[in-house]
Amino acid sequence: MKLAGCAAVCRQGAGVLRRLGGLHRFMGWRRALLTDSGGFQMVSLLELAEITEQGVRFRSPYDGSECMLTPEHSMEIQNAIGADIMMQLDDVVHSTTDGPRVREAMLRTTRWLDRCIAAHGRPSEQNLFPIVQGGLDPQLRRESVRQLTERQVPGFAIGGLSGGEDKSHFWRMVTISTDGLPRDKPRYLMGVGVATDLVVCSALGCDMFDCVYPTRTALTRRGLFAVLCGDGCGSDGGC
Numbered sequence: 001m002k003l004a005g006c007a008a009v010c011r012q013g014a015g016v017l018r019r020l021g022g023l024h025r026f027m028g029w030r031r032a033l034l035t036d037s038g039g040f041q042m043v044s045l046l047e048l049a050e051i052t053e054q055g056v057r058f059r060s061p062y063d064g065s066e067c068m069l070t071p072e073h074s075m076e077i078q079n080a081i082g083a084d085i086m087m088q089l090d091d092v093v094h095s096t097t098d099g100p101r102v103r104e105a106m107l108r109t110t111r112w113l114d115r116c117i118a119a120h121g122r123p124s125e126q127n128l129f130p131i132v133q134g135g136l137d138p139q140l141r142r143e144s145v146r147q148l149t150e151r152q153v154p155g156f157a158i159g160g161l162s163g164g165e166d167k168s169h170f171w172r173m174v175t176i177s178t179d180g181l182p183r184d185k186p187r188y189l190m191g192v193g194v195a196t197d198l199v200v201c202s203a204l205g206c207d208m209f210d211c212v213y214p215t216r217t218a219l220t221r222r223g224l225f226a227v228l229c230g231d232g233c234g235s236d237g238g239c
Helices: 008-011 014-019 021-029 071-081 100-119 139-149 168-178 195-203 213-217
Strands: 049-051 056-058 064-070 086-087 128-129 156-158 187-189
Touching: 014 071, 064 071, 071 086, 071 100, 100 139, 139 168, 139 213, 156 168, 168 195
Parallel strands: 086 128, 156 187
Antiparallel strands: 049 056, 056 064
């Protein structure tokens, strides 16, 4: 199970889950949990985020309050959640972005990885994955893979893709990424869930996937369903 929980926990703080004994205990979930770092909100909430070398400053869409998410804070939150696999805080840009910003994000992701490794409080219990970045630039992708594989980590994630780019570019970047990653460690492709992509990217060497698509299309037996705010209709009993 994946939890994109860091942005949500930012509202309450890591102490809440720490007092509850972690998310496994709170949910009664005895299987694997994976948490994202909160980095994707740099794309999904771009108009509410300011990115600096220190970290990402978010403005809450609920009450306008500010939350500073640093690599260290991301590790604190994910350690409190107790996920089996956690993501580093990465500098995420939209997959179709080009120019100097892509290189800046790739290099910053590596620097933030080192800060995450240093701040990781439970390395023997929780697995920290770095995230390959580099946009659609083959050279930057290869450089990101080279830098990340120099670190001692238990697995790798491939990020910054599946954001509307042409499929041929997407599959090429996946190939470049997996070609340089160790075959004896998990390779997790982030944000991918369409059936064709699952088949193709499995063949290209990816082991793990996550996406909101299956959940959203499985909410009813008919697929997508428009729900209005405050709509009190019942659940789909035939689902």
